[in-house]
Amino acid sequence: NAGVTQTPKFQVLKTGQSMTLQCAQDMNHEYMSWYRQDPGMGLRLIHYSVGAGITDQGEVPNGYNVSRSTTEDFPLRLLSAAPSQTSVYFCASNYRGLNYGYTFGSGTRLTVV
């Protein structure tokens, strides 16, 4: 049981480049979320999905797009990378609601230069 798999683990982008952070889970979780973690800011919700075909914005959605074509996958796209998007990104999944807590991926450390 792999849990939540994020790729890549590290990435360096130039300002203006685009890229997709991948997230896949094999637990048949309905909910999937993307967070960014920054020093002194804690975890902030970017986007989340309650099921295939359904996504919604979180606290800091600007500059990011998501889609959920399957239950398993929830990619995060950076449209035009900016230095302010330098962060550690975590994907998390859970069953409907928070009753079982989240299962987190191991993160993607992104640097935008």
Place this chain on the structure above:
Amino acid sequence: AQSVTQPDIHITVSEGASLELRCNYSYGATPYLFWYVQSPGQGLQLLLKYFSGDTLVQGIKGFEAEFKRSQSSFNLRKPSVHWSDAAEYFCAVALDAGNNRKLIWGLGTSLAVNP
């Protein structure tokens, strides 16, 4: 505004000593409460949660937490710390267990363990 406060940014304890990490929240109603641990370079792992019932909850790795409504607190404890407990600890709170968007995170407490 709803908020979660972890007053201690950094704590250092000796191996074998007891540990208490503080978490306070500001909500009018009883929220759903969580503690997560993040080891260096890793994602977060759920330690324990409180939804209702017995206010003392047991979690993994020998941790426990106590919900105190009168103090709006959900402090995490461990009677004897091991070197492997060195990590970042996050408290999180939600009023709506069915809505991911409404999970509020504390800023974390970094725990160092001296041998």
